[in-house]
Amino acid sequence: MNRNKMIMYVLLVMALLIIALPLAGCAGSGSTAGTTAKETTAATAAATTAGGAVAKNEISIKGNAFNPDNLSIKVGDTVTWINNDSYAHTVKAKTGEFDSGNIASGGKFSFTFSKEGTYDYICAIHTSMTGKIVVTK
Numbered sequence: 001m002n003r004n005k006m007i008m009y010v011l012l013v014m015a016l017l018i019i020a021l022p023l024a025g026c027a028g029s030g031s032t033a034g035t036t037a038k039e040t041t042a043a044t045a046a047a048t049t050a051g052g053a054v055a056k057n058e059i060s061i062k063g064n065a066f067n068p069d070n071l072s073i074k075v076g077d078t079v080t081w082i083n084n085d086s087y088a089h090t091v092k093a094k095t096g097e098f099d100s101g102n103i104a105s106g107g108k109f110s111f112t113f114s115k116e117g118t119y120d121y122i123c124a125i126h127t128s129m130t131g132k133i134v135v136t137k
């Protein structure tokens with residue numbers, strides 16, 4: 001009965017393989033948890049607020065002239081005059097709302113307009129220098 005034993009043995013091995021293979025397959029295909037590390041490039045959105053900030057409502061005084069010599073603003077706005085000449089000037093409203101007095105070379109004068117209207121002004125030293133501020137709501 002050697003032959004029968006052989007067959008039994010082969011059948012047993014085959015049976016074991018049939019049972020074992022799927023298990024081995026499961027074990028083999030274990031956790032393929034590939035942690036794909038997504039690189040987050042630190043986007044440093046450089047919010048560079050324009051370096052040379054162009055100041056609002058500035059009037060340059062140069063060459064015996066106001067520049068701009070006609071400026072429109074809103075109620076509550078502040079206007080700043082900057083004397084870029086090498087000698088003094090003034091900023092004086094014809095109707096008296098403001099008067100800077102002497103603004104030395106390099107000096108500034110600011111005035112906040114709280115009422116709407118048209119403000120004509122001059123330099124009291126050089127009366128041919130004229131300017132206008134138009135204030136609206």
Ligand SMILES: [Cu+2]
Nearest residue numbers: 089123125126
């Ligand atoms: Cu002047």
